[in-house]
Structure formats: C-alpha cells, structure tokens
Amino acid sequence: xxxxxxxxxxxxxxxxxxxxxxxxxxxxxxxxxxxxxxxxxxxxxxxxxxxxxxxxxxxxxxxxxxxxxxxxxxxxxxxxxxxxxxxxxxxxxxxxxxxxxxxxxxxxxxxxxxxxxxxxxxxxxxxxxxxxxxxxxxxxxxxxxxxxxxxxxxxxxxxxxxxxxxxxxxxxxxxxxxxxxxxxxxxxxxxxxxxxxxxxxxxxxxxxxxxxxxxxxxxxxxxxxxxxxxxxxxxxxxxxxxxxxxxxxxxxxxxxxxxxxxxxxxxxxxxxxxxxxxxxxxxxxxxxxxxxxxxxxxxxxxxxxxxxxxxxxxxxxxxxxxxxxxxxxxxxxxxxxxxxxxxxxxxxxxxxxxxxxxxxx
Numbered sequence: 001x002x003x004x005x006x007x008x009x010x011x012x013x014x015x016x017x018x019x020x021x022x023x024x025x026x027x028x029x030x031x032x033x034x035x036x037x038x039x040x041x042x043x044x045x046x047x048x049x050x051x052x053x054x055x056x057x058x059x060x061x062x063x064x065x066x067x068x069x070x071x072x073x074x075x076x077x078x079x080x081x082x083x084x085x086x087x088x089x090x091x092x093x094x095x096x097x098x099x100x101x102x103x104x105x106x107x108x109x110x111x112x113x114x115x116x117x118x119x120x121x122x123x124x125x126x127x128x129x130x131x132x133x134x135x136x137x138x139x140x141x142x143x144x145x146x147x148x149x150x151x152x153x154x155x156x157x158x159x160x161x162x163x164x165x166x167x168x169x170x171x172x173x174x175x176x177x178x179x180x181x182x183x184x185x186x187x188x189x190x191x192x193x194x195x196x197x198x199x200x201x202x203x204x205x206x207x208x209x210x211x212x213x214x215x216x217x218x219x220x221x222x223x224x225x226x227x228x229x230x231x232x233x234x235x236x237x238x239x240x241x242x243x244x245x246x247x248x249x250x251x252x253x254x255x256x257x258x259x260x261x262x263x264x265x266x267x268x269x270x271x272x273x274x275x276x277x278x279x280x281x282x283x284x285x286x287x288x289x290x291x292x293x294x295x296x297x298x299x300x301x302x303x304x305x306x307x308x309x310x311x312x313x314x315x316x317x318x319x320x321x322x323x324x325x326x327x328x329x330x331x332x333x334x335x336x337x338x339x340x341x342x343x344x345x346x347x348x349x350x351x352x353x354x355x356x357x358x359x360x361x
Contacts, residue, residue: 005345008323053249080109100152181265204244302332
C-alpha cells in the first residue's frame with residue numbers, strides 16, 4: 001500500500017500513527033473483546049475513552065474549568081443555528097463579521113433568530129482577500145455576542161489577531177484552525193469546530209462554551225439544540241458519535257506527543273512559509289490573499305495560464321499529490337496543509353510545482 005499526500009480541505013488527512021493505532025484496536029479495544037464502534041456509550045470502557053479525550057483536550061488548549069466541552073453531532077453548520085438559538089436571546093441582537101463563504105452562511109442562518117448587524121464586510125469585487133485592521137471595526141454595545149470565522153477555508157483568508165470585543169462575548173468558528181497553534185481560550189465566549197480538518201473524522205463537532213452563556217435559549221428551542229441539554233448530560237443525552245470521539249482522543253494524544261500546540265505551531269508555520277515562498281518566488285503561480293491575512297491551513301493559488309489547470313491536477317495526482325483542485329467558487333488550486341500533513345508532503349508539492357513550471361512556463 002502506498003499512502004498519498006492528501007491536500008483535501010475536509011474530510012482531511014489524519015495522522016498515519018493514529019490510523020495505525022485505530023486499525024490495531026479495531027476488533028479488540030484494550031482486551032475488551034469489542035470494537036469501540038460496538039461499545040455502549042455509557043459503559044465503563046467508552047466512558048474511560050471519553051474522559052481521557054476531554055482531559056487531553058483541556059490540557060492541550062488550557063481550557064479553564066468554567067468552560068464546558070461538548071462533543072456533538074451535526075457539523076459546524078448546525079452551530080450556525082444553535083448559536084443564536086442559545087445566545088442571541090439575551091438582547092435579541094448580534095454582530096457578525098463577513099469575511100468569506102463560511103461566515104456568510106453563519107450570517108444567513110442567524111438572521112432567522114434575531115437582529116444581525118454585519119459590522120465587518122471585507123468583500124471587494126465579489127472576492128474575499130483580506131480582513132480589517134485590529135482597530136478597523138466597531139462592536140455594538142447591545143450585541144449579545146460577536147461572531148467571526150478566524151480562517152476562511154475556501155478563500156484562504158485568516159485573521160492575524162483575535163478581535164477585541166470588550167465585554168461582548170466573542171464566538172469563533174475554528175473549524176479549520178483549531179489545535180493548529182496555541183490560543184487563549186479566555187478571550188472567547190465560545191469556540192466551535194467541525195472535526196474533519198484537524199480533529200478527526202466527519203460527524204463530530206466540538207463546542208467549548210463558557211458556562212455563564214448556557215441556559216437562556218430562545219423559546220421553542222428544541223431539546224437537542226439546547227447547550228444546557230448536552231452540558232448537563234456530559235454530551236450523552238443521546239448516543240454521541242462514539243468512534244469519532246475515540247479517534248479525536250487519539251489525535252489529542254498524538255498532538256501531546258508532538259510537543260503540544262506550541263510544537264505543532266512551529267511545524268505549521270514552517271510548512272506555510274515554505275509554500276508561500278515558492279508561490280511568491282514565481283511568476284507562474286500567484287496567491288490572491290493579502291500577505292498579512294494569509295492562512296496557515298488553506299493555501300489557494302492560481303496558474304498564470306488557467307488552461308493548464310487540468311494538466312497540473314492530473315500530473316500532481318499521478319505522483320501522489322491529491323485533491324489540489326480549488327473550491328468551485330474560487331477556482332485554481334488549494335493546498336490544505338492541516339496538522340496531519342507532514343512537512344515532506346509540502347516539500348514534495350513545492351518540488352512538483354517547480355518542475356511543472358520548468359516544463360510549462
């Protein structure tokens with residue numbers, strides 16, 4: 001078997017060591033005689049898995065005790081509704097930053113539940129290529145919260161700072177950056193993330209929410225959409241995504257073995273810097289994003305001659321560089337270089353890009 005370098009934006013590559021451990025434990029987890037997929041979520045075996053995963057995540061991110069960690073289903077897109085259902089009722093209003101495709105979807109959903117003020121809109125000529133300066137936005141005094149997307153996966157635009165919102169809780173969709181570097185959780189009222197980029201398989205969603213924000217949902221909020229339901233029941237009001245939770249736990253342990261989030265940040269910064277240098281050092285490739293706002297995780301780029309896109313993708317695939325096609329709304333190429341992408345994968349891509357340019361430039 002030959003493993004390829006998978007640059008997919010999600011579901012994305014998982015660490016090979018994690019997959020090997022899951023394979024070894026597939027039929028018999030720690031002498032239980034059962035696969036994790038067969039266990040009762042309330043049995044002692046799975047409870048030990050769940051507790052260890054949460055403990056390791058809290059250690060990795062230094063999550064304070066007054067924050068609940070929820071392991072949910074529904075993807076980050078369900079959170080677009082759950083957030084206003086649970087949080088907007090305090091004032092009926094919320095501020096949203098519009099910086100790319102995912103924040104646009106969050107705004108559209110939130111408008112069903114209250115008054116939404118788009119206090120940042122960085123779209124220019126139909127494109128998103130930058131974010132405002134740290135002092136380039138205002139916060140509504142009566143906002144129940146401020147929502148933003150630190151990294152726009154499709155456009156490859158990233159905030160180089162955490163917005164300061166004063167006493168108004170800051171909510172962050174960290175689906176494509178969580179666990180890629182250290183963050184100060186206390187700067188946020190809530191962090192949420194779909195698992196399928198840096199955490200584990202699709203089907204699991206993490207929510208890290210400050211306790212004082214739980215408990216005042218809008219009237220009529222379904223039981224399963226109420227954060228209190230999950231916080232009060234240890235994420236086990238219903239049957240949780242047990243195998244995804246287990247694999248996430250293996251990833252958390254892998255991250256600890258890699259030196260934690262500080263160690264991972266150093267690796268991720270090297271990967272991104274090398275790839276951007278290769279793009280910027282060429283007249284054949286181009287990245288459209290303001291250099292001050294470039295993503296570490298998702299690197300879009302175009303070829304000088306778009307007619308070569310198909311051949312680039314074909315030849316890249318032939319040498320084991322997979323899923324480099326850009327999102328249909330942006331075009332070109334996109335290399336997603338999440339935690340599980342090894343540095344050698346980025347080096348191999350850069351070498352291929354240089355050889356393709358030599359032959360076609």
